[in-house]
Amino acid sequence: xxxxxxxxxxxxxxxxxxxxxxxxxxxxxxxxxxxxxxxxxxxxxxxxxxxxxxxxxxxxxxxxxxxxxxxxxxxxxxxxxxxxxxxxxxxxxxxxxxxxxxxxxxxxxxxxxxxxxxxxxxxx
Numbered sequence: 001x002x003x004x005x006x007x008x009x010x011x012x013x014x015x016x017x018x019x020x021x022x023x024x025x026x027x028x029x030x031x032x033x034x035x036x037x038x039x040x041x042x043x044x045x046x047x048x049x050x051x052x053x054x055x056x057x058x059x060x061x062x063x064x065x066x067x068x069x070x071x072x073x074x075x076x077x078x079x080x081x082x083x084x085x086x087x088x089x090x091x092x093x094x095x096x097x098x099x100x101x102x103x104x105x106x107x108x109x110x111x112x113x114x115x116x117x118x119x120x121x122x123x124x
Contacts (some may be wrong), residue, residue: 003018007067007109011038014064019055026056034059070109074100081116090123104111 010033015024023031031050038046049055058093077096084093097117104110 001039003108003111005037005040007037007040009033010011010063011067014060017060018064024053024056024060026050026053038062040106040108041070042107066106070104073104074112077113078116085120085123088124090120094120106122 013030013033017024034050034056035046038049038059040057043049043059043062043066046059049059074124077100081093081096084090084096094117099111099115100113104113
């Protein structure tokens with residue numbers, strides 16, 4: 001997919017700040033990165049969060065959580081879905097993707113889950 005978000009710069013910043021305890025410097029580039037990432041993970045009011053360092057850190061934590069949990073949720077569901085597909089159980093496979101869609105907020109992960117669900121539309 002060519003609309004895959006590039007979260008590597010955000011992950012690197014998050015690791016430096018949240019894991020290595022480096023100070024968060026809210027430069028124009030960092031603000032732009034945080035705003036872009038917030039948009040990509042469906043966080044509203046990101047601009048307001050960036051008005052304070054505490055808000056920016058909370059925004060970073062929430063974006064990190066959404067990326068990580070969404071990735072884990074989708075990966076786990078895909079693994080089980082493929083097992084059910086191989087066994088010919090498409091109803092359960094579809095349910096797994098519907099469950100992901102019911103919980104997931106990150107548009108990219110939702111798009112991937114919907115694509116899997118659409119791919120099974122013609123299956124029994």
